[in-house]
Each structure stands twice: as structure tokens, then as C-alpha cells.
Amino acid sequence: MDFKYKIADVAKEFGVPAKKVIETVSPITGEAYKTGGTFGEKELDFLLETLTRENAEESLDAYLASGTKQEEPKPAPKAEAKKPEGKKQEPKRENRKPEKQAEKRNEKRVTLQELAADTGIKKPVAATEQVKVNRAQVSVDTRTVDVNVDKFNARYDDLADSRNMPNKRKNQPTGKKEKFNNRNNRRGQQFGRRRETEAERLQRIQLEKARNAQLKISIPDEITVGELASRLKQTAAKVVAKFMQMGEMHAVSDVVDFDTAALIAEEFHAKVEHEVHVSIEERLFVQEEDNAADLVERPPVVVVMGHVDHGKTSILDAIRKTNVTAGEAGGITQAIGAYQVKSGDSVITFLDTPGHEAFTAMRARGANMTDIAVLVVAADDGIMPQTIESINHAKAANVKLIVAINKMDKPTANPERVKEQLTQYEIVPEDWGGDVACIPVSAVTGMGISDLLERIVLEAEVMELKANPNRRGKGAVVEARLDKGQGPIATLLVQNGTLHKGDCLIAGTAVGRVRTMRDDKGREITEAGPSTPVEITGLTEVPEAGELFEAVEDEKLARELADKRTAEAKERQFAAYTKVTLDNLFDQMAANDMKELPIVVKADVQGSAEAVKQSLEKISNDEVRVRVIHAGVGAISKSDVSLADASNAIIIGFNVRPDAVAKAEAEQTGVEMRMYRVIYDAINDVSDAMKGMLAPKIREVALGEAQVRQVYKISSVGTVAGCRVTSGKITRDAQLRLVRDGIVICEDAIASLKRFKDDAKEVAEGFECGITLEKFSDIKEGDVFECFKLEEYRD
Numbered sequence: 001m002d003f004k005y006k007i008a009d010v011a012k013e014f015g016v017p018a019k020k021v022i023e024t025v026s027p028i029t030g031e032a033y034k035t036g037g038t039f040g041e042k043e044l045d046f047l048l049e050t051l052t053r054e055n056a057e058e059s060l061d062a063y064l065a066s067g068t069k070q071e072e073p074k075p076a077p078k079a080e081a082k083k084p085e086g087k088k089q090e091p092k093r094e095n096r097k098p099e100k101q102a103e104k105r106n107e108k109r110v111t112l113q114e115l116a117a118d119t120g121i122k123k124p125v126a127a128t129e130q131v132k133v134n135r136a137q138v139s140v141d142t143r144t145v146d147v148n149v150d151k152f153n154a155r156y157d158d159l160a161d162s163r164n165m166p167n168k169r170k171n172q173p174t175g176k177k178e179k180f181n182n183r184n185n186r187r188g189q190q191f192g193r194r195r196e197t198e199a200e201r202l203q204r205i206q207l208e209k210a211r212n213a214q215l216k217i218s219i220p221d222e223i224t225v226g227e228l229a230s231r232l233k234q235t236a237a238k239v240v241a242k243f244m245q246m247g248e249m250h251a252v253s254d255v256v257d258f259d260t261a262a263l264i265a266e267e268f269h270a271k272v273e274h275e276v277h278v279s280i281e282e283r284l285f286v287q288e289e290d291n292a293a294d295l296v297e298r299p300p301v302v303v304v305m306g307h308v309d310h311g312k313t314s315i316l317d318a319i320r321k322t323n324v325t326a327g328e329a330g331g332i333t334q335a336i337g338a339y340q341v342k343s344g345d346s347v348i349t350f351l352d353t354p355g356h357e358a359f360t361a362m363r364a365r366g367a368n369m370t371d372i373a374v375l376v377v378a379a380d381d382g383i384m385p386q387t388i389e390s391i392n393h394a395k396a397a398n399v400k401l402i403v404a405i406n407k408m409d410k411p412t413a414n415p416e417r418v419k420e421q422l423t424q425y426e427i428v429p430e431d432w433g434g435d436v437a438c439i440p441v442s443a444v445t446g447m448g449i450s451d452l453l454e455r456i457v458l459e460a461e462v463m464e465l466k467a468n469p470n471r472r473g474k475g476a477v478v479e480a481r482l483d484k485g486q487g488p489i490a491t492l493l494v495q496n497g498t499l500h501k502g503d504c505l506i507a508g509t510a511v512g513r514v515r516t517m518r519d520d521k522g523r524e525i526t527e528a529g530p531s532t533p534v535e536i537t538g539l540t541e542v543p544e545a546g547e548l549f550e551a552v553e554d555e556k557l558a559r560e561l562a563d564k565r566t567a568e569a570k571e572r573q574f575a576a577y578t579k580v581t582l583d584n585l586f587d588q589m590a591a592n593d594m595k596e597l598p599i600v601v602k603a604d605v606q607g608s609a610e611a612v613k614q615s616l617e618k619i620s621n622d623e624v625r626v627r628v629i630h631a632g633v634g635a636i637s638k639s640d641v642s643l644a645d646a647s648n649a650i651i652i653g654f655n656v657r658p659d660a661v662a663k664a665e666a667e668q669t670g671v672e673m674r675m676y677r678v679i680y681d682a683i684n685d686v687s688d689a690m691k692g693m694l695a696p697k698i699r700e701v702a703l704g705e706a707q708v709r710q711v712y713k714i715s716s717v718g719t720v721a722g723c724r725v726t727s728g729k730i731t732r733d734a735q736l737r738l739v740r741d742g743i744v745i746c747e748d749a750i751a752s753l754k755r756f757k758d759d760a761k762e763v764a765e766g767f768e769c770g771i772t773l774e775k776f777s778d779i780k781e782g783d784v785f786e787c788f789k790l791e792e793y794r795d
């Protein structure tokens with residue numbers, strides 16, 4: 001910024017006539033000035049320079065010595081020190097010793113151009129005009145104090161680097177004139193004050209910091225000692241020492257819980273906050289439990305199971321028909337995989353997914369939709385393998401069981417036999433003193449169907465099934481498909497809350513807004529309460545049956561969660577999902593606090609299945625209870641694998657093999673299947689696994705075969721078999737099995753293996769060798785040596 005100064009003011013301040021100011025400046029700049037006019041900084045600088053030189057002291061020593069001179073008012077500028085030019089030169093001069101100054105005080109003629117260049121004035125001036133300047137003498141004449149230099153120099157003060165100031169003062173010669181000192185003192189005080197203020201300010205800030213900066217740290221549920229130390233801004237050693245003072249020994253890598261860490265942190269006077277990690281799920285889904293006051297009764301959700309051809313579909317049809325005749329509007333146009341029927345004033349929701357496979361497959365995905373399972377048993381057929389499976393699947397899911405003894409219209413119907421058979425599977429009918437309702441029905445004649453419905457309603461009342469309709473809808477996907485026109489269509493069962501048209505929901509990795517919503521009769525509806533099955537469109541992709549869904553407020557967050565789930569699913573594909581296996585049982589017991597080992601047993605005959613089941617259940621110990629959730633006969637099927645998958649069980653096969661589908665399913669789901677031929681081995685393995693001592697499996701690796709061509713008896717060595725290696729190789733450290741006419745005679749180790757007279761490590765195919773065995777000597781010509789080694793392996 002270019003400052004303008006009034007010439008009259010400048011003259012006044014410098015104590016010289018305005019005319020002199022003009023006369024001094026004008027020759028250099030070449031401009032004409034008026035007394036009442038103004039000029040800029042450069043002119044002022046030049047004026048200062050000239051006046052300073054004119055009033056310069058001959059000798060600084062003399063000047064310093066002349067104490068009285070200080071009183072003499074001199075019309076010299078004294079603000080020079082603050083002018084840029086003066087600033088540039090003054091420190092040089094001040095730093096010089098007086099002698100040096102004297103040496104250098106040679107007068108020198110400086111041309112006006114030089115001076116102008118010095119002062120930064122570019123305007124050409126007459127070369128002849130010369131000003132007598134003594135450069136070495138450029139000094140601050142501080143004797144005149146009348147000049148109000150601050151007026152001109154305030155901006156320099158502001159710009160002045162306070163760091164330079166102390167030096168400046170330090171370099172000031174002592175014994176200056178009083179006024180000089182005074183002014184300097186004043187300035188010194190001024191700067192001193194500023195510095196003091198700065199120091200005070202820093203001190204104050206530090207004090208404040210110390211006071212307020214009581215360290216605030218957040219500690220998660222668990223934290224390592226090292227991490228705690230770093231959050232406390234302490235060394236780990238100090239924190240460990242603090243633990244020791246409190247009577248706890250911890251290493252830096254040890255993990256301590258929140259309470260312990262908080263105690264230590266408080267010892268360091270830190271303020272502790274509990275660090276809570278909020279997952280997307282926690283932010284997205286309603287976390288509060290429903291208030292008891294908000295809960296209202298909801299219809300029971302029922303599924304029908306049973307052996308093939310015992311009449312599941314027929315019963316469901318009969319139920320629907322009963323309902324239609326009862327005047328249900330909308331007719332029989334049941335469009336979706338779940339529907340509601342009325343029994344009296346009550347409503348029952350049926351899942352139209354007959355069979356325990358679908359039921360368990362859904363359960364495997366986390367959906368526990370069913371409250372009651374109707375077990376259909378044909379009165380003429382009695383309990384069949386799939387009936388047993390159904391019983392076990394229902395038990396594993398902990399659902400209420402009602403038995404429908406079907407085909408009662410048939411003359412061969414024998415309900416009593418069915419009841420009797422049921423007791424073998426711990427299902428005791430009511431009329432035999434148990435708690436399981438057995439309702440005789442006929443899907444063909446419709447007999448007993450209403451009794452069955454009434455019974456379902458009764459059981460539901462006892463179960464006090466309740467839900468809160470005044471919350472965002474959540475539930476499970478019953479089934480889903482892709483429609484060419486409408487995109488993904490999903491049948492959902494609302495389990496709690498109310499789902500509205502337009503709601504945003506997430507089901508597994510599928511997100512979207514409910515575009516259309518239809519009930520089980522195909523009617524458009526706008527909202528669906530608890531236990532209501534609906535068919536919706538609007539999802540981005542087809543969710544899997546059994547997937548849980550929930551309506552959410554934040555669609556963006558829901559999409560984020562869907563992405564996260566997709567990524568997790570991919571990760572799971574790569575990292576094998578750790579299912580319980582006998583190999584990892586012990587670790588899983590420790591890590592997951594396992595209290596129960598569920599097992600599915602399959603055997604060749606019922607007798608062995610029962611025997612295996614009982615023997616296994618007996619080996620329960622204090623930590624883990626072995627529970628056989630299903631013991632069946634026949635090859636291991638897909639249904640067994642899905643049951644094991646849903647219940648995190650292992651499968652034990654006794655004299656049976658898995659079928660191809662089950663094998664593939666087990667591989668995919670990571671369900672362990674172990675096959676045994678001896679019950680004792682199965683029992684041993686399970687009990688060893690429970691103790692964490694499961695021996696590794698051992699298999700035989702065939703190395704080669706050799707045929708005995710000749711037998712020599714040598715007194716000092718024993719029996720030597722002269723052999724020819726017919727396949728593979730014979731190695732010195734391997735085991736040998738002696739086979740004679742297809743019968744294994746013995747297994748032994750090789751005592752010596754020689755090629756001619758030399759010891760050999762191994763002999764390859766086509767070569768001859770001499771073999772002696774460690775124990776067995778009755779070797780005969782024509783015997784075959786099978787060479788093998790045993791190898792440990794894990795599945």
C-alpha cells in the first residue's frame with residue numbers, strides 16, 4: 001500500500017521548513033512539490049536519509065560521551081531506524097565496533113542516481129547533482145524526540161518481527177542519552193510487555209490445558225494393555241506397573257475388559273467413555289423390545305409334514321375347501337405359498353410348503369416361522385421313515401406337534417397302531433396320558449378337518465402367540481421368484497409389526513420398496529399385520545426362501561447393508577464356514593461355549609441305528625451332552641444333511657454311505673459325515689473328540705510290490721528272500737505285507753534290503769533284491785510282498 005504524507009506535516013514533524021523538505025526531495029525525484037501538497041514513501045525515505053546524513057555525529061564515541069548533548073534539540077530526524085532504508089542499514093552499523101566504524105568513515109561521494117537507486121526512485125536525475133553522503137555514517141539520530149515518528153511507523157511496528165527486537169535492543173550501545181534511552185526503554189517496555197503478554201498467554205494456555213485437558217479416552221468392551229497405554233498417552237510399562245499396583249499382572253498384549261481398563265484409566269486421571277461400536281444393523285433395525293402393553297394376539301403359523309403320500313397336500317386342500325364353503329370371499333384362488341384360513345373367529349396361517357425338507361431348509365437360513373407342525377400319518381400305513389424324520393425335524397426346531405391321523409375313511413385304518421408307534425419316538429398321545437393331540441381325519445371325506453383346525457386354535461391360545469402391530473414390519477421370506485414382467489416377486493410372512501405398501505425393506509441382499517402388495521387371495525392391500533402372508537414386488541433381486549426381512553427407514557443404509565452382506569457372502573464362499581466337526585469339536589466347545597453336540601445317525605438297520613444312538617448319548621460328559629437329533633435307517637440323504645446343517649450337527653453313518661446329492665450338499669454346507677463299520681470306533685472317536693484327543697486318521701499308501709523268487713536260509717542272518725520288484729518300489733523304511741495266494745499272512749517291517757551285497761535305501765521296479773523281515777521268517781517262494789507306508793491325514 002502506498003502511503004501519502006502531507007509535506008507540511010512531514011516538515012513539522014522533522015522540525016524543518018516545508019520549503020527545505022521540497023528542496024531536498026525535488027532534485028532527486030525531478031518533480032515539483034507544493035508546500036500544501038503530499039508525497040509518498042520513497043520521497044519520505046529520501047528526506048530521512050538526507051536529513052540523517054546532514055545531522056550525523058562525527059564519532060559515535062564522542063556522541064556517546066556527550067551526555068549533555070542529549071538536551072540539545074536538533075532538527076534531525078530520529079525515526080530513521082524505523083524506515084526501511086534505515087532498517088536495512090542500521091543493524092550493520094550497530095553491529096560494528098566503534099573502531100571499525102571509524103575506519104570505514106571515509107567520505108564518499110554518492111551520485112544522485114546511486115542514491116535514487118538506493119531509495120528505490122527510478123526517476124532519472126541530473127548526473128551532475130551530487131549529494132555528499134557518508135554511507136558509514138548512516139545512523140539514527142535519536143537526539144530529537146519531538147518527532148512523532150510513531151505516526152509514520154506504526155505499520156512497521158506492526159510488521160516488525162518481534163524475534164528481531166531483542167537482538168536490536170541487545171545491540172544498542174549503553175549510556176545513550178536519556179531521551180534515547182527513555183524512548184528505547186519505552187519501546188523496550190512496549191516490546192517487553194508484548195513479550196510478557198505472549199509468555200503469559202502461553203503460560204495461561206498451558207495451565208488451562210493442564211486443567212481442562214483431563215484426558216478423555218474411549219475404551220471398547222475389550223482392549224489390549226498396549227492399546228490402553230497408547231490411548232492414555234502413557235508408556236506401556238507405566239500402565240503395566242499400574243496394573244501391578246492394583247494387584248494384576250498383565251502383559252502388553254493381554255486383553256482386559258472395559259471395567260478393568262476404566263479403573264486403570266482413572267488412575268491416570270483420564271475421563272473414560274465406553275466406546276460402543278454401532279453396526280449398520282443396529283442403526284438400521286429397531287432394537288427395542290416390544291412393550292408388553294403393545295402386544296396383541298396373532299394367528300399361529302402352521303406347517304404340514306409327514307411321509308410321502310400320507311396325504312399332506314390333500315389335507316391342506318381339504319382345509320382350504322372347508323374354508324371356502326365357510327363363505328370365504330375371493331374363492332379358492334390361492335396364489336401364494338402361504339395362506340390364512342378361518343376357524344370360528346380365529347385365523348390360522350398355513351405355510352404351503354409341505355415336507356420337512358423345506359421347513360428345515362428355511363430354518364437353516366434363520367427363519368423360525370412355524371409355531372405348530374401338523375404331522376400327517378396315514379392310519380393304514382403307520383409311522384414311516386419320513387414320519388420319523390419329520391418328528392425329529394420338528395423337535396429340533398422346537399415347535400408344537402399335532403398329529404393328524406389321516407385316511408381314517410379307509411377300512412384298513414388303524415389309529416391305535418399309529419399311536420402306539422408314536423410312543424416309540426417319545427410322542428405320547430393325549431388319550432394315553434401324553435401331551436400330543438392325535439386327531440383322526442380324512443382328507444377325502446373331510447372328516448375331522450374342523451377338529452384339527454379347532455385344535456390348532458386351542459394350541460395357539462395356550463401358546464399365547466403375540467406380536468406388536470405398531471412397529472415396522474419384519475418377518476421371513478416364504479418363497480420368491482422372478483417374474484418377467486414384474487421383476488422379483490416374494491411371498492413374505494410378516495411375523496411382527498405391520499408392513500405397508502411403499503415401505504423400504506431388506507431381505508438378505510435384496511433391498512427395495514414395496515411397490516405392490518397382495519394378500520393370499522390375490523387382492524391388493526396396503527398393509528399387512530403379524531402372521532399375514534403377502535406377496536410383494538419391488539425388490540432389487542430375488543431373496544432366498546427362509547431369508548429374514550425387515551422394513552427400514554433409511555434406504556441408503558439398507559443398500560449399504562445389502563452390499564456388506566454380499567461381500568460377506570463372497571468371503572464365506574472362500575473361507576470355509578466352520579461347522580462343527582469331530583476334528584474341531586474341542587476347539588468349538590471352548591470357543592463357542594458349546595453345551596451340546598447334536599448328531600444325526602444313519603445306519604443299515606434299525607437295530608444298529610438304535611444301538612449307535614444309545615451308545616453315543618451315553619458318552620455325554622459334564623461339559624457336553626451328546627444328543628442324537630435323528631437316528632434313521634438307509635443311505636444318508638440330502639434331508640439328513642440339511643437337518644445337520646440347520647442344527648449344526650455332525651452325521652455318523654454306520655454301514656451306510658451318503659448318496660451323491662447328500663455328498664455334494666455336505667461338501668457345500670461343510671457338514672461333517674463320518675462313516676463307521678464298528679460301533680466301538682464311532683463311540684471312541686466322538687468321546688476322544690470331546691476330550692480334544694481325536695487321533696488323526698491314518699491311511700495306507702501303497703508303494704510297490706515284489707515277488708519272492710528264491711528263499712535262502714543263512715545261519716548268521718536268518719531267512720533272506722530273493723525278490724524281484726514287480727511294480728513301484730520297495731523302500732527300506734516302509735512296511736511289508738506278506739500275501740500268499742490272496743491271503744494276508746502277516747505285516748512286518750523290513751530288517752534289511754540289499755542289492756547284491758550292498759545295503760539299499762530303495763529298489764525300483766524291475767530290479768532284484770534281497771529282503772529279510774524283522775519278525776517273520778516263514779517266507780516261501782511265490783509269496784508277494786506289498787510295500788506300503790502309513791500316513792496321517794485330516795479331512
Ligand SMILES: Nc1nc2c(ncn2[C@@H]2O[C@H](COP(=O)(O)OP(=O)(O)OP(=O)(O)O)[C@@H](O)[C@H]2O)c(=O)[nH]1
Binds near residue numbers: 306307309315406
Ligand atoms: N382314502 C383316502 N385317501 C387319501 C386321503 N388323503 C390322501 N389320500 C390319497 O393319498 C394319496 C397321496 O396324497 P397326497 O395328498 O398327495 O399326499 P402327500 O403327503 O401330499 O404326498 P407327497 O406330496 O408326494 O409327499 C392321494 O392319492 C390321495 O388321494 C384320505 O384321507 N383318504
